[in-house]
Amino acid sequence: MSNYPYPLLERADMIWSKKTNQTEDIKVSDWIDTVGEEEPDWSVYDVTILGIPLSKSSISASTASENPEMMRQAWKYFGTYNLDEDLDLTQLKVIDVGNVRQHITNILETHENIKQAMIAMRKTHSHSIPLVLGGDHSITAMLVKGWKEVHSEETIGILQLDSHFDLRDTSEMGPANGTPIRQLIEAGIVKGEHVHNIGLHGFFNAKALKVYADQEKVNYMTMKQARKKGITNVIHDALNKLEAQVDTIYLTVDMDVLDIIHGPATPAAAPGGMYSEELFEAVQIAGTHPKVKAMDIVCLDPRKDIGQITVKNAVHTMLSFLVGVCQR
Template sequence: MTRYGAQFGPNITFLGIPAIDVDDAKALAAADVVIVGAPFDGGTSFRAGARFGPSAIRGTDYLPHDGSRPSLAMRTDGLKELNVVDMGDVEMFSGDAKTACESLEKVIEKISNANAIPIVLGGDHTITWPDVTGVAKARGWGKVGVIHFDAHADTGDITFGSLIGHGHPMRQLIESGACRGDRFIQIGLRGYWPEAETLKWMSDQKMRSYEMTEITARGFEICLDEAIKLAMTDCDAIFLSVDVDVVDPGSAPGTGTTCATRNGCGDWFAPFPPC
């Protein structure tokens, strides 16, 4: 597997955990969790730059990169108690979405087949299509529940004449059968999209979307408990997908397509937020 190495900054691992070559079957078999960089932003419809995400996430912590992060609340150190390793970045040229997604899917399938958990650092949300497809190929087609945190549904059909893009992955996964629509749970949708036609498609798939208006009215913990229970019913695996734009734009103003509302009540689009 080709690594970008220092293409997007220093060639470091996540918090100093050990590096792994995913083509090393013995090392992969010993892994519990594999960090995967997916430096792809060819699917963005507005501002690009998410290709720098994996390197930024790996390098942002100011504490020593010693492969250890104890939790006071949990009295555990996940990086020590599990064998967590970093394979570096998958080669994903943002000008060739099809090849890039195929490369990522193969890596995720390989890691899943080794019974390790892939944690993928994006990259724009296009990557959820190859990510979940790879897991479903390994763990069971149609047997993967998805919990998707996002301001947006990402169930669009075509953008700029392309079926591949950051607004489409959830539709692609349901249409292919990799996931069941009725086990596809969305949390945090707000703002101005999607339009009625796409909302009808989502309803036809029996998707369950907890919009911010519902979360505000009923409480987050109640909604989250329901979501986890539903996503796990009749499924053999769970895939968690988090788009950073699900948080208040004040906490992530540099994301590519924000959706600035307070609890889903207002609605304004910020084309040039400060970053």
């Protein structure tokens, strides 16, 4: 395939066989296309799904590398019709291009592959929304860097749903899952004032990180504060502020933003977090905004899951975002 750098990508392990001539009760697994032997007609696709099975750069022990395949396997449980909105997702054309190739030991090489994959997507089908299944949160920095390399004239903002700042010192941690937002700020790719982090946990963030966030003018809100104001109001407010400041809004969802009851399979699962219905509402609202042009879902460790609670919540999060995209 001359127009897409498939040496950087590997086909997903989980590739669903399509049911032919199906018009009712369509499952997500029947709807999403996968890359075959022939090059797709990229012009028809609204959304491109990319898996990044990386967890070596996680600060805590994690098998988040298994999440892309587990999410794909769970597609069979979900239909494309959303009763809440009386809306069918099949109006969107979506393709799964597989996974970014991982180096067995070299994290920096893998990070470069991630950046190059985003560059390729923006050059090959820039009209299509990248929807990335992680992997740990370190991938976000590389995806945004790839976007910026192609769209150098754009100002990029971040809407981050997370229980952590992810502003740890890069001189100590390097390009890990605790540093992606700081990496982007230090590289001058994103300004602190263009970051909106919602869902922070009261007991899982060091004061030094708050000091840095304040210094860089990062916008942030704890989950307790967000719940008092109402998640709908908080998301709308963040989007309205970003809309006036940036050209592109990148949505990153760290699944540890969920309360441990709703997300037991996150490496940093804790009580006091977001409820699943609040997360679904937040990403659906984000999906409706035309400046939200990319999304990732990160930090889900399937081996820690209970009854696929977290994996199914992640798929529901993905689909809720796409409902929002349909409502644009």
